Amino acid sequence: MSSLDETHCRLARQIGYDVKSEDMQPNNEKQSEAIKQALKSRFSLIQGPPGTGKTRTGMKLIILFNRINLKHREEGGDHKLVVYCGPSNKSVDLVAKWMKIHIPDLCPKIVRMYGNSMENMMYPIPNREYINQRSCKDNRPDSDLADISLHNLIRNKENPYAEKLAMFEKQFKNSPDDIATQDILKYKKAISMATQEELKKYDVIFCTTAAALSPKFLRATDGKIFQLIIDEAGMCTEPETLAPIIATKADQVVLIGDHKQLQPIILCQEASDLGLSKSLFERYADSAVFLDTQYRMNPKICEFPSTQFYKGRLKTGPVGKWTVKKPLQIWKRPDVPLLFCHIEGEEECLSVSTEEGNQQSRSNRAEVDHVVKVYEYLMSHDKMDWDDVKVMSQYNAQCFAIRDALKKKGLINSDVTTAVSSQGGEWDYVIFSAVRSLPKFRIESNRNKGWCKKNLGFITDAHQINVVLTRARKGIIIIGNKNLLQCDETWEALIKHYTILGCMVNAEDQDLTPLERPGRRY
Ligand SMILES: Nc1ncnc2c1ncn2[C@@H]1O[C@H](COP(=O)(O)OP(=O)(O)OP(=O)(O)O)[C@@H](O)[C@H]1O
Ligand SMILES: [Mg+2]
Numbered sequence: 353m354s355s356l357d358e359t360h361c362r363l364a365r366q367i368g369y370d371v372k373s374e375d376m377q378p379n380n381e382k383q384s385e386a387i388k389q390a391l392k393s394r395f396s397l398i399q400g401p402p403g404t405g406k407t408r409t410g411m412k413l414i415i416l417f418n419r420i421n422l423k424h425r426e427e428g429g430d431h432k433l434v435v436y437c438g439p440s441n442k443s444v445d446l447v448a449k450w451m452k453i454h455i456p457d458l459c460p461k462i463v464r465m466y467g468n469s470m471e472n473m474m475y476p477i478p479n480r481e482y483i484n485q486r487s488c489k490d491n492r493p494d495s496d497l498a499d500i501s502l503h504n505l506i507r508n509k510e511n512p513y514a515e516k517l518a519m520f521e522k523q524f525k526n527s528p529d530d531i532a533t534q535d536i537l538k539y540k541k542a543i544s545m546a547t548q549e550e551l552k553k554y555d556v557i558f559c560t561t562a563a564a565l566s567p568k569f570l571r572a573t574d575g576k577i578f579q580l581i582i583d584e585a586g587m588c589t590e591p592e593t594l595a596p597i598i599a600t601k602a603d604q605v606v607l608i609g610d611h612k613q614l615q616p617i618i619l620c621q622e623a624s625d626l627g628l629s630k631s632l633f634e635r636y637a638d639s640a641v642f643l644d645t646q647y648r649m650n651p652k653i654c655e656f657p658s659t660q661f662y663k664g665r666l667k668t669g670p671v672g673k674w675t676v677k678k679p680l681q682i683w684k685r686p687d688v689p690l691l692f693c694h695i696e697g698e699e700e701c702l703s704v705s706t707e708e709g710n711q712q713s714r715s716n717r718a719e720v721d722h723v724v725k726v727y728e729y730l731m732s733h734d735k736m737d738w739d740d741v742k743v744m745s746q747y748n749a750q751c752f753a754i755r756d757a758l759k760k761k762g763l764i765n766s767d768v769t770t771a772v773s774s775q776g777g778e779w780d781y782v783i784f785s786a787v788r789s790l791p792k793f794r795i796e797s798n799r800n801k802g803w804c805k806k807n808l809g810f811i812t813d814a815h816q817i818n819v820v821l822t823r824a825r826k827g828i829i830i831i832g833n834k835n836l837l838q839c840d841e842t843w844e845a846l847i848k849h850y851t852i853l854g855c856m857v858n859a860e861d862q863d864l865t866p867l868e869r870p871g872r873r874y
Pocket of ligand 1: 377378379380401402403404405408409647648775776778
């Protein structure tokens with residue numbers, strides 16, 4: 353890639369590398385370096401381990417890029433746009449919402465563009481099935497963003513095509529069986545024209561990497577996109593990253609992500625073996641600026657992931673959300689908020705129904721019971737709220753079983769989550785159930801890869817382990833069979849670390865009797 357033109361480099365120097373706001377802390381050294389690098393390069397990468405301010409840095413970039421574009425326009429340049437995208441609607445919604453709600457004064461003119469299937473859910477075209485009903489329940493346009501969602505804006509009376517669209521939609525509703533293909537083509541053309549008109553009014557567009565490829569969007573923005581930011585780029589396949597870069601013809605590209613957390617999910621094993629699970633971000637990761645200070649986790653929680661996944665480079669910020677008034681009574685050492693409860697349960701193989709269909713999954717009754725005991729203990733002894741504790745497992749069947757057991761005890765209103773869906777989230781305390789288990793006599797001393805794969809499965813995925821271990825601010829409790837888990841090298845290192853810290857306990861030796869608190873369901 354050639355270097356950035358002198359005008360943009362000059363404008364970048366003029367506007368500076370930080371955004372002053374009460375709601376956003378000033379940059380730390382690495383965040384400043386990352387922003388500076390992004391502002392003066394045509395292609396740059398920012399690697400941010402958990403809680404290091406990736407999303408904050410991304411938001412500041414949006415604001416700064418927009419300031420540059422506005423200045424450029426003042427000097428006689430064309431109207432240029434910033435596009436912020438990511439692989440999932442959830443991540444894009446989160447950032448758009450945060451900017452809209454928390455920093456309204458600093459927030460540029462933003463618009464949220466959903467993909468066709470989401471738009472058609474709100475404005476259906478007769479006789480077309482766009483998405484299966486099961487997945488659409490949780491996959492609707494965010495209602496908090498309704499006022500800045502493109503599909504609503506083009507239907508506002510200010511848009512010159514709104515009336516035409518309303519006319520078609522009335523016809524679709526009243527006589528769905530009489531719609532000719534020609535009508536649908538005309539309707540789509542009107543949407544495309546309305547989009548072109550509407551996007552002229554905005555400076556920053558939020559969409560997924562897939563939606564950034566839609567022809568109507570590309571037609572409306574042709575030659576206008578200067579900066580493209582792709583967040584969560586460690587989770588995007590190479591084509592998912594490359595396609596928007598090429599299609600938008602952006603002059604400046606920033607990839608933000610962390611290839612040590614979840615990789616792209618590739619269902620086809622062959623494609624994965626051929627390299628599709630390696631993101632473009634990972635290929636270029638050596639040239640990324642590394643955000644080295646995290647603000648989420650207690651330093652003791654950060655220690656292991658830092659050593660194991662980030663070569664010890666991840667530091668803890670001077671202040672953070674992990675501060676506690678009083679350590680929990682469950683800890684073996686009051687100064688170390690970590691605990692591994694060893695238990696030899698029995699695995700069960702089950703079929704569970706998920707969004708992707710029926711899947712083979714596993715659960716472990718003894719671990720379910722122990723999770724419930726620990727949960728109940730925390731609620732009664734430490735007067736916690738439901739929302740303070742997140743229960744996680746990598747297996748859907750175990751998540752179902754734990755949710756069920758907690759519900760039966762009247763103990764839960766929040767969800768139990770898989771490691772995969774917890775990425776990006778954070779909670780005060782995490783209880784993790786490992787599930788996989790074998791009695792000691794069945795654990796072979798000469799183990800090969802096949803044996804480990806069969807008996808440990810994907811709980812050895814270092815990317816998932818990293819995500820699990822970096823969600824908690826104040827403490828983690830792991831429930832699992834240490835004899836089996838230590839057959840994997842990451843788990844072995846963790847068990848060694850917890851042993852040195854004195855945080856290993858046999859589940860059966862724990863006294864987890866809940867306090868009697870008459871009249872109150874925790
Ligand atoms: N320079 C800073 N000084 C103090 N606090 C900061 C700084 N940068 C970020 N934070 C805080 O760190 C927390 C995490 O920030 P953010 O959500 O942007 O991180 P992230 O890297 O995107 O996390 P995740 O891994 O969950 O995606 C926020 O609460 C933010 O307030
Ligand atoms: Mg983030």
